Amino acid sequence: MGADAALEIYRALLTHTFDTAQEAGYTTELRVTPDQYAANRPEWATEPGSIRPQGAGSLGDRMHLGFAEAFQEGIDKVVVIGTDCPQLDKHILARAFEVLETHEAVLGPAHDGGYYLLGLRREVPTLFSGIPWSTSLVLETTKTILKQENISYLLLPTLTDVDTEDDFRLVRQTQPLNHLNIK
Numbered sequence: 001m002g003a004d005a006a007l008e009i010y011r012a013l014l015t016h017t018f019d020t021a022q023e024a025g026y027t028t029e030l031r032v033t034p035d036q037y038a039a040n041r042p043e044w045a046t047e048p049g050s051i052r053p054q055g056a057g058s059l060g061d062r063m064h065l066g067f068a069e070a071f072q073e074g075i076d077k078v079v080v081i082g083t084d085c086p087q088l089d090k091h092i093l094a095r096a097f098e099v100l101e102t103h104e105a106v107l108g109p110a111h112d113g114g115y116y117l118l119g120l121r122r123e124v125p126t127l128f129s130g131i132p133w134s135t136s137l138v139l140e141t142t143k144t145i146l147k148q149e150n151i152s153y154l155l156l157p158t159l160t161d162v163d164t165e166d167d168f169r170l171v172r173q174t175q176p177l178n179h180l181n182i183k
Contacts, residue, residue: 001165009168010083017083024090026079026097031066060128063118071123079106079119086171087159088116095156105146105153107139110161114138117156124151134163 014030021028033054052069054062063080070078077100081088085108092108096119099106105124108117113136118127126149131141146153162168 001168006165009162013086013162014083016086017081017088020088020090020093021081024093026093029066031062033062059133060131064123064125064128067120068123068125077119077121079117081108081117082161084162085110085116085159086162092117092156092159099154099156103152103154105151106156107142107153108156109139109158111158112136112161112163112167113140114161115142116159116161118142124149 018028018030028050030051031054032051055065056062057065066080067078077097079093079096079100081093088108096106096108096117100119100121104121106117106119107115110116114134115138120127124146126145127142130145131138143153160167160171160174162171
């Protein structure tokens with residue numbers, strides 16, 4: 001595929017994610033790594049919303065930091081979404097926030113065994129440690145922790161996130177991606 005094509009797809013997916021959140025009426029925040037990219041908005045981060053560092057550590061450490069900071073700032077429902085899911089739409093995002101009215105957590109399962117979305121009404125540190133990140137066991141391990149912690153949750157529709165060139169080709173074969181404006 002090459003670096004230029006991968007960057008074009010990434011930019012299109014990032015734009016799609018921001019547009020989806022804005023269309024649904026939600027405030028957005030982009031978390032970036034390495035952290036120095038938060039100080040000066042990168043030229044590719046043209047989307048509105050604040051930009052902040054993800055922090056150090058594993059994916060779990062960085063996600064936990066994002067949730068913890070949001071809850072410390074007084075936000076009562078926080079939804080973290082990956083920027084790699086072209087099937088995400090405003091209805092799914094709105095449903096995530098609706099679920100958080102009656103449940104403590106919401107998960108958007110991905111076909112690869114991970115998730116494209118995680119929403120919480122409170123900080124749950126155990127959700128971010130002991131997870132085999134980037135494996136097909138992420139979702140099941142997360143659900144197990146939620147059950148062990150007696151946290152009510154609901155699953156959203158299962159979608160395909162784009163982690164590899166094969167994922168992108170699969171999504172492109174099964175649905176039109178005209179909304180991404182990829183050449």
